[in-house]
Amino acid sequence: MTEPELRDKEQIILQQVDSGNDDVQKITQATTLENHHVTYAFKKLEELDLLTVSKPDGTVERIIDGQKRVFQHPKQAELTEKGEHHLQQADTQELDEYENLSHHELVKQVHRLEQELAEVRESFQLFREQVKRELKER
Known part of the structure; x- marks a missing residue:
């Protein structure tokens, strides 16, 4: 089974979820990506079975740009086993590129x-x- 071809944005989102930035707001705050890019990528990555995405009920309170904000809980993602495998493969491929030099x-x-x-x-x-x-x- 071949690994799906992902755009840089989608690869970044997988890495962000893996590092603990598991919702739309956390990812947009940690990267230069906009909400709609992250939301679209969540959908695509879920269709590829690399993420499971949920929309928790309720609100969340966070400090953003030094101000306390309360808003509807953003969509949240978790890596699937296939997503974890994809990240491991990507890391290995990057190392292989230099290993043979x-x-x-x-x-x-x-x-x-x-x-x-x-x-x-x-x-x-x-x-x-x-x-x-x-x-x-x-």
Whole structure:
């Protein structure tokens, strides 16, 4: 049986559920995903038997952006056995990608990733400065 092809969003959601962020609100707070993306992915992942999704009754109280909020309990997900197996397979495949590289190839890859990280840091710093300037002008 082949593993289903999942989009990055769905893979992220499986990882979030595995790490304890098991409802729509927790996932949207921990990621850049929006409610409707998470809800859609829950439905798809449930159809693939990777998650079981439920809608608990009642309300939930949480601190969001420093404020206490009370709202209807969001949809909640739990990994199925097939979902756990899928995550284990994905982890193994990611490791296999590097396992077969020579020492020289690994060193090249590390240098490339370090350069990429430096560029991202520089871009982020420029972005941070732009935001600060924009906020000062308001």
